[in-house]
Amino acid sequence: MIGSTALPLSWLAARSYSFNFKLRFWLISFALLALSSQLLFSISVFSSDKLLNSIYIAVLPLLSCLLLMWFSSAFNDQMKQFVKYFVFFSIAATSALGLTKTLTGAYAASSTIFLYGFSFYTASIAYLIHLQQLRTSSIWTVSNPLLLITGPIATRFFPIAHHSLKSRFKYFFPYILLGLFLHQAIATPLTRTFRLIELTDIISSCVFAFLFELFVYANFCGLSLIIFGICGIIGAKVPLNFKQPFSSTNIVEYWRGWHTSLSTVLKSLFYTPAKRVFGTFSAIFVVYLSSAMWHGVTANFVLWGLFHASIFCLTIFFLKRGTPILPLVLMIISIVIGRLLFSDSNTSRLFEKLSFKYDGFGVLIKIGTFSGTTKVAVFLAMIFVGLEFACRDRKYFRTRNYKFFRLPVIQLIMLVIMLLTVYDGSGVDYAVYQR
C-alpha cells in the first residue's frame, strides 16, 4: 500500500534532512567561531594561530563525542541507565584530577585543549542517553562549536529554517544585541571588581558576592543570548538558557529561569528518579549535590549545593503555608550567600568569610576607586536586574523572554550605551562557564 511504502521513505528523508541540517549547522557554527576569533584579534591582520585554535576547539570535542557515543553504544539499554550517570559525572572526575578547573565564575581555562567544552557535551550526551535519543546525527549538535562556548546544553534542537531569513533575523537579532550589551557593557568591566574576593569581612564578602552575581548573570546570560540569537538566525532553535531569573519572587522560580538547559538535564537525570525512590525533599538534595559536582569537586561547591537545597526546601515549605514575604527574603539571602559560597574555591579564605566578622564599610571606599567604566557597569547591571524584578508583572516582562529589552527603543538605548562605553581593555573577556 502507498502508506506503508511512503512512510519508511519519508522517515529516511526526514532523517537525512536532519543529519544534513545538523552537519551544515555545525560547519556554519565553526565558520562563525573562527571569524569572531579573528575579528576580536584584528580586523586587518590574519592570525593563523587563531584559526588553528578554532580548528582544535571544534574538532577535538567532535572526536571526543564520537568516542563517548561509541563507548555508550557498546552497552545494552539496562546498562545505559548507569552509563548516563558515568558520562554526566565524568566532568567531576576530571575536576577531581585537576584536568579541568572548577566553574566558580573566574576564568577557568583547562590545562588541556582536549577537554574543551567537556562539561557541556557530556551533559548533552548523558541527557540523550536518558531519553534514548542518542543517534549518529546527535554528534553534530552535542559538539556544536557555538554551543560549547558557554552552552546551552543541547536539550532541544530543531530546525526553523522554514521561516524566512528576514523573519528569523527580525526576531533573533535583538537577542544578539541584548547579549552583546550584557556581556560587553556590563560583564567585562565588572571583572575589575574581582580583587574584592581577597576581602574576608562580612560587608566586603557580601558586596563582592552581589557584584559577582551581577557579573556572572551578565556574562553567562549575555553569551547565551548571543548564541541563542545566532543559532536562530542560522535556522535552529536552541534552548533559551535564561528566562529573567530576577523576575522571581522566590528561589524556586529563580532556578526556573537560571541555566534552564542544565535544570532540564538535572530534573530528568536526578530529580524524577530520586523523587520516586526518596521523596521530594531528598530528591532536591540529590539534584543540588549533582549540580555541585558538575561545577567542580571542591568543598565550596558541596556547601553551595547543601545550602541551596536547604533554602529550596524551606521555600517550598513557606510557599505551601502561603507566606509570600519570607520566600522573597530567602531568595535574596540565598542569591548573595550562595554566590559567596560558589565563587571562592579557596577553602581557608571561604571559611574565614563564613565567620562573618565585621570590619566596617571600607569596601565602599574601594569601590570608589574603580574606573568610571566599572562604576557605569555596576549601575547598568543594577538597573537591568532592578527592572526585571520591579516590572515582573507588567506587560513586556510577564513572558520572561526579555521582551522589554528587545523593544526597538530599548535596543537603541543599549546600542548607544555600548557605543559610548565599550573599548578594548575595559576588562577581561571570557566566558564564565567555559572550560
Place this chain on the structure above:
Amino acid sequence: MAPGWIMRSISVNSLIRIYLIPLIIFFYLAVLLIQRNNIDDPDIKSHLENISIGGSVQGLVLGGSNSVFSISAEQLGQYTGLGWYNASLVNEMGLITRYHGFIRNLANRIDPKKVQYVIYSSQLPYSLGRIIEHQFKGERKIRGAGIRPKKSVLAYLMALASNDSDNWRRNGFGDLEFDSVTCVLKDQVKPPEHEDVNLTVDFLVDTTIFLASVFPNAALLIVFPSEYYGATRTDSSEFQTTIFNRFVEVLDEKYQGNNNIKIIFQPPYFSVSQVCDEQNHANEYGRLWRTENLSRAFFTAQRSVGGASAIGHPSVSLLN
C-alpha cells in the same frame, strides 16, 4: 488632488530598526576605521620624527605617563651637558611587545652605541595588575584594532571637552609643554598597592636585559617614580630593599653584559602643589623638583645599599 509624491508613513519601531540601529552600527564601524588609521598615540610619530632630526642623542628617557609628565630631558641636558630626549609614552602603548618594538624603531633612527644613559621610569612593574594587563595573557595584538576600539567613544568625547593627552604638546626634547595641559587632580589620592615582588622583579630584569641589548654602551637607570600620597606617611623602604635584593639575584642569573645598571627609588612628592592631574604626574614645578632629584642620582656621591657599584652590578640610590 494628491501631491506629486506620496509620503510613506513609517512606524517609530521600523524607523529605529531599519534606520537608526544600522546607522549607529555604521557609526561604530567608522570609529573603528578612524582609530585603525590613526597612530596609537600622536607622540609616537613626533618622537620618531624629532629624534631623527634632533642631532646626537646621548641620553634617553623612557617609560610611561609618569615620565611624560615628571621628567625633563631638557633639564637633564642642562645638568649633564649631553643631548637628551624624552621618548616616554602614556601607558607605554598598552602592550609590552609593542613598546619594545617602538624602542627598537627609535634606536634605529639614532646611533644606539652613542647613547650613554637610559632612564626607564614606569609605574607598570609596581602597580597591582598592570604587568598582566600589558602582557594580554601572552597574546599579541598587532597593528590594527579588533572589533572593539582602543579607546571608548565616551573617552574621546571627554578628551575633546577637556585638555587631554591627545591635545598635549611636546617640545623638541620630547618634554611635555604644560600650557597644553589642564592640571586638575582628578582621582582620589591612594596609598601604593604593590604588585607581587617576583612579578615586578622579573619584569624589571627582562626590561633591563632588553634595554641593554638595544643600547649596549648605556648606563641603565631603572627608576621607581615619585608619587604623591597626601597626608599618608608611607614607608616603602622594606619594599624597596626587597625589590633591590631580588633584582640583583635574578639579574645575576640572567644577565651577562657589561652595562652599568642602577635602581633608583625617588622619594614621594611632598606637596599637592607639585602634582598635575594624577598622583604620579608632576606639574611643571614637580617636574623641576623630580628631575633635579634624579640628576643627583648619577652625578653626586651615592650611598650604596647592598651590592657593589661596579659595572654589571646594580646599586640602589635612595634619595630623599
